């Protein structure tokens with residue numbers, strides 16, 4: 019029998035490395051074949067044992083696929099109908115792909131069809147011509163790596179799109195194609211963050227790509243709060259305060275992120291706002307990271323999308339030459355919704371050539387962005403034109419998607435605002451609704467007792483009752499004591515009224531339950547708190563091979 023001075027708080031036969039034991043003790047790893055030597059009283063963990071992996075990886079939080087999503091997936095496996103509104107993934111919720119781009123990419127994927135004399139019976143001539151055009155831009159078709167910055171011909175098409183949109187020249191050498199916008203954002207944050215003293219200003223609430231990546235690369239997130247009372251507006255006084263606070267902690271603020279239109283908040287930045295924040299970037303020496311992936315998703319007419327690049331160049335010298343800007347776009351959003359194709363780009367403005375070279379070098383490490391995604395991007399920036407055979411169909415399809423999203427944004431906002439203790443700003447753009455849920459104190463108390471953050475508690479109850487899978491506002495950041503949830507506006511238009519009715523029924527009953535003392539006590543009776551304190555004696559002989567310390571067997575106490 020081996021005596022171990024310190025009894026571990028719990029015993030798990032697969033986690034030997036957590037045991038503190040005497041120096042020099044050898045442990046059989048699996049079935050006695052491998053042996054590891056303990057040092058300084060602790061068995062050395064292997065490099066990929068959880069306790070020894072990169073701490074930054076462990077600290078990353080990504081609520082969009084967090085606890086709620088996992089529970090929803092479990093319920094789905096058990097046969098419950100789940101409405102996944104947690105990710106802006108339009109095709110997963112039934113959006114049909116646009117015909118023309120799929121025809122072109124299908125032909126690029128199966129180029130032998132182009133040699134078939136009947137190809138013209140199935141595919142329109144402009145799709146055939148476009149497929150030939152894209153294949154001619156590759157060196158070996160879709161199965162060959164491209165330049166690490168993307169195919170030069172498609173980067174040229176992106177530059178022409180930007181020129182048409184902004185009215186200023188764009189240089190294809192400063193445009194890199196990526197596997198979705200996320201990869202570009204990660205690459206730029208990696209380039210900016212040098213250590214934990216480097217701060218990145220991020221809007222709160224924010225899309226957690228930013229918090230997760232800043233954590234992963236070991237930087238510091240500097241939050242600036244958007245103002246819910248003024249329709250999630252950006253108030254630069256808040257940003258200034260955040261910079262001052264960060265500086266007082268020794269943080270060098272190096273970049274500012276804007277998401278325009280906003281995720282999860284849906285707001286569109288005005289021209290005045292953009293001018294003000296570009297001036298701020300000049301004054302504070304910040305690079306502006308402009309996440310403009312929702313630029314086609316606008317559901318009001320007062321504030322059309324204007325790119326940060328256009329305003330930067332409109333402002334003239336010195337700002338137009340001084341402020342460094344990186345802008346991101348994607349095929350995952352807009353009326354395309356081609357999330358699975360992983361196509362995106364970023365454009366760099368006012369970055370010195372040496373830095374662009376470094377970014378190119380790092381992009382080369384992963385060889386090439388995926389080529390079908392690049393072709394989708396080419397099609398997005400260069401869609402059918404008036405006079406092309408596919409123009410009418412393409413326009414009808416894209417208008418139908420955007421028109422329906424506009425209607426769904428309205429149905430959702432109105433639906434939320436009709437619920438007890440729920441207030442919601444109109445979704446001006448993007449794909450989300452972010453209602454504030456005013457949780458009664460007794461609901462907050464109940465959440466604490468259940469060991470849950472209050473908005474997680476509410477969203478889990480909503481999921482169990484209705485099958486609606488949302489993301490708690492805490493995953494995006496929110497002011498202390500204020501609670502939200504995020505849902506996409508993507509469920510099918512015809513299903514929307516029923517979904518909102520089911521939400522309202524759940525919410526109003528929830529509020530009824532927790533607002534009155536009697537309601538709260540009824541809940542406690544229905545779900546009494548569970549107690550987990552259990553002690554047990556584990557006999558190592560029962561645990562099978564691999565549970566052998568220095569040839570001894572023994573008893574452990576565990577709880």
Ligand SMILES: Cc1ncc(COP(=O)(O)O)c(C=O)c1O
Nearest residue numbers: 106198199200225281348350362
């Ligand atoms: C604000 C924002 N930026 C970037 C992305 C990433 O998009 P992609 O699919 O292009 O990586 C998303 C996805 O939802 C997003 O909401």
